[in-house]
Amino acid sequence: MPENSQKRGLPHGGYVMGRVKYKKADGACFLPAVLSVSGAAVMLVSGWYICRLAGAFLLLTGFMVQWRRERQRIQVLTAYLEQANTGNAPVLSALGEDELSRLEDQIYKTVTYLYQTREEAVRTKSEFAKNLSNIAHQIKTPITTVSLVVQTMEERDGGEEKEEREQIMKQLTRLTHLEEALLLLARLDAGTLVLKREATDVYTLLVLAADNLQEIFAYWKVSVDIPEQGEMLVVVDPDWTMEAVMNLMKNCAEHNAGGCVRCFYEQNPLYTEIRIQDEGAGFDREDLPCLFERFYRGKHAGEGGIGIGLALAKELIMRQNGTIRARNLPEGGACFEIRFYRH
Structure with missing residues (x-):
């Protein structure tokens, strides 16, 4: 065998074959290094995902808290409007400076204005009904007087001027209907007409x-x-x-x-x-x-x-x-x- 083809020992367990030198890998040192790098990579990736999940959780939690808070405020506004429909709305105070607070403020101003308008309309309607009733009663007195005068004339004159008396009675009947209608309208406007259903x-x-x-x-x-x-x-x-x-x-x-x-x-x-x-x-x-x-x-x-x-x-x-x-x-x-x- 040629001399250069013989195996010759090297330190640390290596050997030479021909002109090429080989050295055994030190397994005891190489494997922990690989595992250490892999573990660091896994921890890095895991940490990244955990941060992402934590951020998403915090964002979702914040959204839910805000949604519940706004929902409660909307429920308060709904209850306030229901009370406004029955005329028992309390004072509504807007909290904060967000859009919902501005909406609360506008709703309160509108309801207050409607209350004032309604009270003014009720007062005006009541006065109108009272005036209407007074007019009807004032009409009734001359109607009664004229009717009695016409009856007296008829008894005194007999059949004379019958057509004129009939015309007077016709107009008196019309005025009587007007007086009755005005009184009924006054009762309707004043809310004093009781309907027994x-x-x-x-x-x-x-x-x-x-x-x-x-x-x-x-x-x-x-x-x-x-x-x-x-x-x-x-x-x-x-x-x-x-x-x-x-x-x-x-x-x-x-x-x-x-x-x-x-x-x-x-x-x-x-x-x-x-x-x-x-x-x-x-x-x-x-x-x-x-x-x-x-x-x-x-x-x-x-x-x-x-x-x-x-x-x-x-x-x-x-x-x-x-x-x-x-x-x-x-x-x-x-x-x-x-x-x-x-x-």
């Missing part, structure tokens, strides 16, 4: 209202059609609701000479609907928005009308959880549509 059959209500208008129907030669559609109950004051229905029937009769006044009614889970309609020319388009205003007289208003009947009907119906509207029928004629809601 009870379960009332719709068919019975309509028939009684028509019976009280037989003289007017006969004068205008108008017939009335009220089909019986089974028992349907509404919770209303029967007397005052009948008064409202009579005003609507009377309006239909006066604008429907020789025709027919028809009544229909139906009921569903939400409301009971009553329709009173005629076969006349219907409403003028410009009159429709103003029909239920006090003292409004349309183009074709009758001579004896004072423009209060429809306004009274609306007031009485609305105070019993009802609505009323007027419209023209496609086939011709006017229609009043009443709805009494269950809730």
Whole structure:
């Protein structure tokens, strides 16, 4: 074997093969070094993830705390507005300078302004009702005096000047109706009209209202059609609701000479609907928005009308959880549509 191909020992367990020198790795020193570097890398990565998770947790916790705080403040605002609707809202103090605090401040200012406006409106309405009542009572005295004078003249003169006396009595009757209407409006405005609501059959209500208008129907030669559609109950004051229905029937009769006044009614889970309609020319388009205003007289208003009947009907119906509207029928004629809601 050539000399240079023989193995020759080296220190620390190494050896030489040919011209190349080899040295055994010191396992005892190399493995701990590798493990030490790997452990440091793992700890570094783990620490990075832990920091990320901790940051996310803190951010989420802060968000939840802020959300709960804002939710509580919104609940306080909601409760405040509910109390404002009942007229028992306390003083609301805004805390802080954030957007929600500014909203609280604006809500409090608005509610305070609405309270002041409402109190002023109630005071004005009360004064108006008092004045209206005083006017009605002042009208009543001369009406009574003139009526007595006319009766005395009739007894003294016999049949002379009969036409003039009839005209005077006609105007006195109109003034009497005006006085009664003004007193009723005053009671409605002052809130002193007590409505005794009870379960009332719709068919019975309509028939009684028509019976009280037989003289007017006969004068205008108008017939009335009220089909019986089974028992349907509404919770209303029967007397005052009948008064409202009579005003609507009377309006239909006066604008429907020789025709027919028809009544229909139906009921569903939400409301009971009553329709009173005629076969006349219907409403003028410009009159429709103003029909239920006090003292409004349309183009074709009758001579004896004072423009209060429809306004009274609306007031009485609305105070019993009802609505009323007027419209023209496609086939011709006017229609009043009443709805009494269950809730």
